[in-house]
Amino acid sequence: MHPDESRRSKPAWHLFKVVSFILVVMAPLEEALLSPIEGALLATPASVVGTDVSGTGVASNAPPTALTQPALDRQIERVLENPEFNWRDPYSPAHRSKQKSFLDQLIFSIGQTLLSIGHALDRLWKWLLQTFDFKRAFAPPATSGTPLSSGIFNALAYLLWAALAGALILFIIRLRRLKATRRTTPASPPPIPNLADEEVTPDQLPDDEWSALAVQKIAAGEFRQALRALFLAILSLLASRRFIAVERWKSNSDYERELRRKAKNRADLLALFAQSRFGFERCWYGRDSVTLEALESYRGIYDRIKHAAISNP
Secondary structure: OOHHHHHHHHHHHHHHHHHHHHHHHHHHHHHHHHHHHHHHHHOOOHHHHOOOEOOOOOEOOOOOOOOOHHHHHHHHHHHHOOHHHHHHOOOOHHHHHHOOOHHHHHHHHHHHHHHHHHHHHHHHHHHHHHHOOHHHHOOOOOOOOOOHHHHHHHHHHHHHHHHHHHHHHHHHHHHHHHHHHOOOOOOOOOOOOOOOOOOOOHHHOOHHHHHHHHHHHHHOOOHHHHHHHHHHHHHHHHHHOOOOOOOOOOOHHHHHHHHHHHOOOOHHHHHHHHHHHHHHHHHHOOOOOOOHHHHHHHHHHHHHHHHHHHOOO
């Protein structure tokens, strides 16, 4: 075959294939669409096609009448009303409302509930405003149009509120009076330690109270106990400045070693404490007597230790 003829025959061949494909595909679809219509037309009542059925079920021999256009249209409409042709109906809003999702129905239900609650709260608020209206409560006697019972109930409501407020005020007044008349028990002063007891510890009193107790003992002529009170004042002072830690089991030598460890750069403080410890033990545990001059000298040592402990290193 000539090349030109081959090129001219190709379009015709392609057109033939397309037409064949369309016929093959459309044949089942045409059969599916037209078979119900043909079946309905074949089942047309005798009154439409002109046949007459007698009471005994035998067809008459009268010639069939011609099928008119209105009758054909009515029959087609009856056929198209079958459910299998519902796909032809347009998508109407009514159909759309029938297909609302569950979420839309839930949202609509919640909205209606909130709306009803809002209306109820609005009615309650209006009722409260109407109930606690001072003008209406203390207004002149009601006229024929306003019931008298409404004003009485309003007055009773205000009396109830007034009684509640009065009870609250009385409760507050009584509470304030109770606080005012409540007598605070004065704090009892700590018992005076027995200076003759070896179990007495320096932390039982501050250093200034130990010093005041020493003054009392000097005035009473108890010089030996006054000396111990001054030594306990020195230990209490050093403990308050964290140079020593008071413990019942510690001896005076233990306190001195602890002071040397914590205040090793405070030579003046160390010398004064060693002098106070030696003077106390010589009189308390030894045979030396305590005189007023010795107490005055010992009190001077206490004052210098206090000044050295308070001053910066």
